[in-house]
Amino acid sequence: MCERRSASPMTPGVLEHKNSAVRLTLLLPSLTNLPPQNDSTDRPYTTHLPTHFSFLFAAYPGLPRAKLEMRALADLTAIETTFPSLPSSSSSSSATILAMAAWFSTLCRVDDLVETLHPDAVPHALLDSISILRDGYISFHESVDVCLDDVIAAADVDTLNRVRKISYALRNHLMSLLPRATYQRVVDGVADTWAGIVAETYLRGQRKVDGDSYLEVRTRTCGLAPFFTLLAACNDTTTADTLDGCCAGKSRAMVEEMEGCVRVAVGVQNDLVGLEKDIRTKESMNYVLVSAAAVATTTVGKDDVKSVDDVKVGIERAVEVHDKAVEMATSLLAEIEREGGEAEAGCARELVAFVGRHIKWAVGSRRYKTG
Numbered sequence: 001m002c003e004r005r006s007a008s009p010m011t012p013g014v015l016e017h018k019n020s021a022v023r024l025t026l027l028l029p030s031l032t033n034l035p036p037q038n039d040s041t042d043r044p045y046t047t048h049l050p051t052h053f054s055f056l057f058a059a060y061p062g063l064p065r066a067k068l069e070m071r072a073l074a075d076l077t078a079i080e081t082t083f084p085s086l087p088s089s090s091s092s093s094s095a096t097i098l099a100m101a102a103w104f105s106t107l108c109r110v111d112d113l114v115e116t117l118h119p120d121a122v123p124h125a126l127l128d129s130i131s132i133l134r135d136g137y138i139s140f141h142e143s144v145d146v147c148l149d150d151v152i153a154a155a156d157v158d159t160l161n162r163v164r165k166i167s168y169a170l171r172n173h174l175m176s177l178l179p180r181a182t183y184q185r186v187v188d189g190v191a192d193t194w195a196g197i198v199a200e201t202y203l204r205g206q207r208k209v210d211g212d213s214y215l216e217v218r219t220r221t222c223g224l225a226p227f228f229t230l231l232a233a234c235n236d237t238t239t240a241d242t243l244d245g246c247c248a249g250k251s252r253a254m255v256e257e258m259e260g261c262v263r264v265a266v267g268v269q270n271d272l273v274g275l276e277k278d279i280r281t282k283e284s285m286n287y288v289l290v291s292a293a294a295v296a297t298t299t300v301g302k303d304d305v306k307s308v309d310d311v312k313v314g315i316e317r318a319v320e321v322h323d324k325a326v327e328m329a330t331s332l333l334a335e336i337e338r339e340g341g342e343a344e345a346g347c348a349r350e351l352v353a354f355v356g357r358h359i360k361w362a363v364g365s366r367r368y369k370t371g
Contacts, residue, residue: 024272024315027323028356029330045076045097052076052101059105059169075101081361082354083227086234095177096234099186100227106170107193107223108367113159114197121156122201125163126194132167133187182233189225196220204285211317214290219263222270228259232347251340254332255348261329262351268322269359272315274368279311287321288314326355 053072060068079100086093110129114122128138174183199217203209271278271287278286292314329352336348362368 027326029352045080055102055173059166075105082357096230099177102173103226119201123198125160129167130191133171185229186226193223209290211291218267222267251344258329258332261325264325265322265355266358268318273362288318291317
């Protein structure tokens, strides 16, 4: 877990929650030595719309063209908001932008799809996805297939087929964009994300969930590992297939620690921004609600948190965890800039800046709207 170190430059960010009557302030990084962003004529990476549209067309057959065009623009806008410094003239950056957009689309859509599945079918769907990404075909998963016929419904079959279709499209698209070593490390990150979703499905079935166990899973379901792999490979194409590749020794350890802090901060951001929607839809897998249940004065489970006071306690805990992670990440950045080389410092600066950019995207995203 992220431990607090010396203070680093930060700025407050304000977030309001109507349902819990709370106006909270989050600490966000304040960096001045980032590379310049692309010219406004290149943003939001609209030159890549035709190629990304082709991926979406393959991944989501049957969707109307107008809807695919809207999704393509939204995906590239999200990448431009969170990773705005990728040079548009570089072929490696073009591949990175397209790969990030494809993974972002896949992450959002597969996450939505598996939430509709019977819990016993979730591992089946995601193991299929990993088999497709790694091997190009579906392997037999005896451990999950044994009882699947007894629980799977017709709607689940359709959903499983959709996940497979998306996975085949992602494999073909990424393999056309990335060196094989980079592709393999991206798939490792996808596998970790899918494993996190399976673990979250298990937690959802538990009466009591502690905050640390939930947060460990939440930092995986955010799906940040493939983004960080792609960012590092773009920053140092000669050596870096992951952030590890552009770092050595002590700097590598600090960057790995920073990654963990960024995952914590972003996971908590997602749950804070999505809190109102989760309360309305009775979604219990939210760090605020898990924390509220853990400290409630009455004996309640994670699905029973109804008191505004309980939710306020959960929000306070979430803000504390978020701000501690951000402080640690910015402190680590200062150390890396002092002791490391420019490659690892560049990666580290983008990681820390991502924390502030991400919440900007999340607050404006339809994904977290309550309506």
